[in-house]
Amino acid sequence: MTEPLSVAAIALVCFTTLTLGALGLRLAKGTSDFYVAGRAVTPWRNASAIGGEYLSAASYLGVAGLVYESGVDMLWMPVGYTVGYLVLLVLIAAPLRRSGAYTLPDFAESRLESAALRRGCALLVVGIGWLYLLPQMQGAGLALRHVSGLPTWVGATxxxxxxxxxxxxxxxxxxxxxxxxxxxxxxxxxxxxxFVLLAVWSQSGAPAPQADASWWEPLTSDEPTSRSLFTTYSTLAALCLGTMGLPHIAVRFYTNPNGVAARRTTVAVLALLSLFYVFPPVYGFLGRAYLQTPDLANDPSRTVVLALPGAMLSGLDGRLLTALVAGGAFAAFLSTASGVTMSVAGAIDQDVIRPLMARLTHGDAGPAATFRIAAGAGVLTPFVVAVSAAPIGISSAVGHAFAIAAATFAPLLILGVWWPRLTAKGAAAGVAVGGLTTTAAALVSVVGHLPAGWIGALIAAPTAWATPLAFVVTILVSLVTPASRPRRWARTMARLHTPEGVFAEAG
Structure with missing residues (x-):
């Protein structure tokens, strides 16, 4: 059934996005503008941008769907999403900005002076980005189909x-x-x-949400299933450590003027995310009182937010609220996909297209030209998969992206910032082990069938064992390969940990 108001809301969000993008075109002139917005973004604007980027389909639709399906067990999910920024604030926010890099591969090369490690990190950036983009594209197709009846490929396109x-x-x-x-x-x-739906529910005398007893009981299962304590804690570890390793999040801290601004940005992000995550569980809670699984096209994890207003309110009021949440959902897809595409395009541009163009033309084609080619190339593969493959779970795909980031970039960043004895070979070994183990787990989870018992639980949530393994491998290999320690490690470490004001006074 077509909802003209919802289609109009989505069209308005798309028009607004294009208009704002056109304004940005007038300001971008050089490499610094294209990659890090001239390093001049204020903390509150950057925090709003990070909130817009970070609150993806998994947050806007997925959290409500998880609460609807699994109960209060799932309330730890938004807590984990938010706590990741506290870990980032304490460990790497300011040093990452002081590194002077444009991207995570830039940081890896500047810290460890290894071109091979840089290429490996660029490959990871692209892989994590594609895994993040895929559910955004499929979710956009599903959201547009829900309100218009159009095929899912239209929304993805x-x-x-x-x-x-x-x-x-x-x-x-x-x-x-x-x-x-x-x-x-x-x-x-x-x-x-x-707020409106809560008021309607409280005044209508409707019954409390109907569910089995386990829906109300948090963190009670000790069996190796998708709701086990192990899976919960492993996923929490992925959210805490993976946040700092998500390429599209890390690159935003390079846009701050200095390390102090990076810290202030992170504190503001914590406030903005905490405010947002108050609301998705409300939809999962009310969905248990007003929705049945058949009403959700057998996909409650994606559609409970979109279906609830129409189920609770009839007539124009219900259609207006549905239009509002549909527009917000499409904004979530657009903003997250924009940030992820930005990080993927940066890696493809700097590590594939520009070196290739330099060899072919014996010169520099200019950052704008190569970056625009990279942007188109960066979205092509996930788009083809999104319109041709069966839908995958939003939260599942994003969860595996967090797990891969936690087992690869988190050890590299934490040890790169705080451990002077880190070597290029140690970092490469840790990134390889973490990347191979978590990528294999993601492939088995998404494409194959998980075995029963603890083996299935270990594959479904690999962070609890893959990330410590990556840390141990990185440290051990670094200790036995001191010769690959970068020559300028002391100068680099001083730059990472010395406040900008000290350099200003010295100057």
């Missing part, structure tokens, strides 16, 4: 075209402007209907 145009137009300048506005769009779109 609309998302891909708009994101590519925005990223190619002004790089990080455009993306920052788009994402900082879209955080507030998403917050309004999920908060206003939540």
């Amino acid at each position: 609309v998302l891909t075209v708009i994101v590519t145009l925005n990223v190619a137009a002004g790089g990080m300048r455009s993306v920052t402007l788009v994402q900082s506005v879209q955080y507030w769009i998403k917050l309004s779109a999920i908060a206003i209907p939540a």
